[in-house]
Amino acid sequence: QVQLVESGGGSVQAGGSLRLSCAASGNIFSFNAMGWYRQAPGKQRELVAIISSGDSTNYADFGKGRFTISRDNAKNTVYLQMLSLNAEDTAVYYCRYMGRDGNYWGRGTQVTVSS
Numbered sequence: 548q549v550q551l552v553e554s555g556g557g558s559v560q561a562g563g564s565l566r567l568s569c570a571a572s573g574n575i576f577s578f579n580a581m582g583w584y585r586q587a588p589g590k591q592r593e594l595v596a597i598i599s600s601g602d603s604t605n606y607a608d609f610g611k612g613r614f615t616i617s618r619d620n621a622k623n624t625v626y627l628q629m630l631s632l633n634a635e636d637t638a639v640y641y642c643r644y645m646g647r648d649g650n651y652w653g654r655g656t657q658v659t660v661s662s
Contacts, residue, residue, distance in 0.1 A: 549573040549651040551642045556656030559632055563660070567627040569642030569653055579646035581618060581625040585638035585658075592641065596627060609635070634662045 555567040567583065582597035596606045596616035604616055615628040625642065637660050642653035 549575060549644050549646065549648075551644055551651055551653035553640065553642045553653045553656040556640060556658045558659040558661065561633050561660055561662045563632050564628070564630045565632065565658060567629070567640055567642075567656060567658075569625045569627075571623040571625075571642075571644055574648065575623055575644075576646040576648060579644060581645070582643045583616060583625070583627045584641045584643055585636075586641065586655075587635075587638040590638075595640070598625060629658075632658075632660045634660050636660050 550572045551569055553567060553569045555565060557565060559565055578600050580597055580599045583595040584592050585595050586592040594607050595610055596614055598604045598616045598618050613631045618625040637658060639655040639657050641655045644651045
């Protein structure tokens with residue numbers, strides 16, 4: 548079992564920034580990938596960014612140039628720095644762990660961007 552706890556969400560004005568954190572605990576396998584996903588009201592959950600244990604990254608097109616995913620393996624924590632936020636970024640952001648023993652999700656953190 549792996550537990551994920553997200554933090555850092557909140558309300559910001561358009562153009563603002565936020566930094567999300569996701570702390571993982573439990574039976575964490577050294578080689579894993581972690582990612583951020585989001586789900587807006589009435590929409591399907593979508594990938595935001597993903598990072599491997601070797602620091603390879605992949606971003607959704609809407610996040611390229613604005614979002615940066617990073618991780619601290621010593622702390623088992625993944626971060627999502629978000630810049631130049633706009634109203635379309637309003638969603639619940641979820642952390643995901645993908646390891647040898649399966650996939651796990653956090654409960655999510657709300658990000659609200661007002662225009």
